[in-house]
Amino acid sequence: MSLGEFDLIAKYFDRPARRNPLGVGDDCALLAPAPGMQLAVSTDMLVEGRHFLPTVSAEALGHKALAVNLSDLAACGAEPLAFMLALSMPKVDEAWLAGLARGLFALADAHEIELVGGDTTAGPLNLCITVMGQVPAGTALLRSGARPGDQLWVSGQLGLARLWLEALHGPVALDGTDFTAARLAMELPNPRLALGRALRGIASSALDLSDGLLGDLGHVLRRSGAACHRDRTPLGAEIEIDRLPRHEALARQPEPIQQLCMLCGGDDYELLFTAPPGAHGAVLEAAAAAQTAVTCVGRITPEPGTRVIDRNGAPIATPWASFDHFAGPTP
Amino acid sequence: MSLGEFDLIAKYFDRPARRNPLGVGDDCALLAPAPGMQLAVSTDMLVEGRHFLPTVSAEALGHKALAVNLSDLAACGAEPLAFMLALSMPKVDEAWLAGLARGLFALADAHEIELVGGDTTAGPLNLCITVMGQVPAGTALLRSGARPGDQLWVSGQLGLARLWLEALHGPVALDGTDFTAARLAMELPNPRLALGRALRGIASSALDLSDGLLGDLGHVLRRSGAACHRDRTPLGAEIEIDRLPRHEALARQPEPIQQLCMLCGGDDYELLFTAPPGAHGAVLEAAAAAQTAVTCVGRITPEPGTRVIDRNGAPIATPWASFDHFAGPTP
Structure with a gap:
């Protein structure tokens, strides 16, 4: 990759965590659900050609990849806390990454959910997001x-x-x-x-x-x-x-x-x-x-x-x- | 896919959750870290050809995909709780899936971590695992x-x-x-x-x-x-x-x-x-x-x-x- 993995993360995806104790950059992120809360977790993977067309804008793709995951939290009645992004892509395209980050963070900010970690690698285009939210113990919608x-x-x-x-x-x-x-x-x-x-x-x-x-x-x-x-x-x-x-x-x-x-x-x-x-x-x-x-x-x-x-x-x-x-x- | 997505999950990946309040099958999994604990979360994506060769056995691949994620929990000093598996694969190969599940669950059982959710889809072979563990607040190794x-x-x-x-x-x-x-x-x-x-x-x-x-x-x-x-x-x-x-x-x-x-x-x-x-x-x-x-x-x-x-x-x-x-x- 022309832009190294760590530069790429720093440039497009590393924002300081405010709601969660530790965000991007260590081996793990740290989350602290409030006392009496359970953590609701869901993951969805989007594959080019199956879940989206190569012609979709990066910004729309960023929105949708997070939206389909947030929708799972919604269906449980959970309040969003944090998400992880694992991204496999054939090459580093900075304009595309900037668009993806724009779409992703616009929706994340609207719902006060923080990107706290992830993984980037070379490979066929694939976005895997894991969302975490909290819900008072025993009240999740099943x-x-x-x-x-x-x-x-x-x-x-x-x-x-x-x-x-x-x-x-x-x-x-x-x-x-x-x-x-x-x-x-x-x-x-x-x-x-x-x-x-x-x-x-x-x-x-x-x-x-x-x-x-x-x-x-x-x-x-x-x-x-x-x-x-x-x-x-x-x-x-x-x-x-x-x-x-x-x-x-x-x-x-x-x-x-x-x-x-x-x-x-x-x-x-x-x-x-x-x-x-x-x-x-x-x-x-x-x-x-x-x-x-x-x-x-x-x-x-x-x-x-x-x-x-x-x-x-x-x-x-x-x-x-x-x-x-x-x-x-x-x- | 010959075996449907839901059959596939039921056959290879759906085991009752014991440590966590809700496992595979709903929109979200539910986790309840013990009082005073923070949640440690990490994700790693493995792509065929980059992280493993097509010749690797499915069982070894299942082990390694989980092991590299558990290694991140180890580096934080966290105790494993649960993991999510998102799996993209070109076709449903039952012998391969059985091997993958064998390798995955052998390591999961050894460390008492439960598979609580995930996603399966058609696409180039890609395994994305997100692990969650707990660590007493303020004691994570950074x-x-x-x-x-x-x-x-x-x-x-x-x-x-x-x-x-x-x-x-x-x-x-x-x-x-x-x-x-x-x-x-x-x-x-x-x-x-x-x-x-x-x-x-x-x-x-x-x-x-x-x-x-x-x-x-x-x-x-x-x-x-x-x-x-x-x-x-x-x-x-x-x-x-x-x-x-x-x-x-x-x-x-x-x-x-x-x-x-x-x-x-x-x-x-x-x-x-x-x-x-x-x-x-x-x-x-x-x-x-x-x-x-x-x-x-x-x-x-x-x-x-x-x-x-x-x-x-x-x-x-x-x-x-x-x-x-x-x-x-x-x-």
Whole structure:
């Protein structure tokens, strides 16, 4: 590398730690969660060609690599503390590194999370971020807490990132404004940290939507079923298709495209959560306090399986209703 | 992937967490450091072709990927708690994954550290591990604590892993026994966790030797100088070449090869640490309690620069004595 590893770290990534006892530069970083807090930890790896295109701007990539990790903290209701960055790249490109650092630290500063360590090496482009946050012991939002009768909620809007992929690779044509909106949804997801924290003690379960609503909902149904049924039978869910919140760019598309993008979309990074019907008002208040839109889109059922229904409760004829949670959609 | 991501995780990597409140399977893992403890965190990324050859066994790779991370915890004096594994691989090879898991968990179990989460994705082979350990607040061994007059110590033996590289790529010929010893030094480093913990309160500074003695020593000299000199002038060191501990396979080599391997070797994963002369006996007792060999190899000096000397204190004519801590050896 033209710029040495240590120079590179010093120039782009070494900022003094303020919230944490020891940041970049020693064998380990040191963190001190407050008394009574547990540490929430998550890691996500982004690989060029699989999670992002070579054409994405470094700044957007820096934002997204941290955002998808922060989204996991949000889904646990945790407050961000620190993150580690491991970066493998074919060559040192200073303009690219400066952009990456800009995107990364803008989002980090917005959520008061500090980069406290990492690793840089030569190799195919790969970003691996590990985030650490804290949550009062026993209050983390888990995937396993949904119960039959709970209402099913989502934050924000669904399917816009997938619409961008359909426009890039599929038959969908978007005008300039819609294309930009869809691209920004894919590149600059907004981790719902304030909402996640506000839902502690209110939501019965939560996770973040990274692989699509039906697939991710399956994790909640399986884990919650395993937690409340002796034979570990999964729970089920009903989703009212008309209630699913969608951006106007998506609402302009034919119905099958809307369904595909909202039900199987991926890359939404919205929260999917459940709460007892009696907590309906509390959910709305928490969302208002967090300045985040939320929508009640269905409910948890005792019998397994996910049914997509219309406003009259009739199952709708969507190929996605038979979604296999392991193999993906099977239209 | 033939085996789905979730099946793969369940089959090879999902084991119940015992030490930590929540392990694999939710958006985050949950950790609870004991009261009064700080969390020590480190991450290392291993890339095929750069950190390991495609021919290395999966089991050895699993061991080494975790060992190099545990070595960072050892260098801080931390007790391991949990680790995350992010794994990018071109295709799902079950025999390979089983071997990787075997190597990984054998070392994890030996040090009672739990895999609590991670990420798997398709892409060029890349392993990124983040380790978390705990250390009583204020007792972590840092790189910045060395002071002039301190003795300089190393654990174990130096240079054997580099000797293997010299035999693979260079002019060195090794017989079968020596070649195997050198290969095992490269593939199966032994993180010095017991020694690191035993040195808390005794050593003034520590780090682990991953890039070679002279280069890594430079980090200690710069950070310690910055911590004790108002103008941040680095400290210096004298190393007695004859005291450096070496395996008999290395001792059989010509002197220049020995010097290269021990001074600039890399991949030793031994601890380099300093302690005041008055703590000499305490260091030996700590090492005996940790059942780890240690050797006093020199001392820290107030004037900057690293001098390699013979047993009479005369500088020896070694090209490595002019080692540049950024550009590498300059023979």
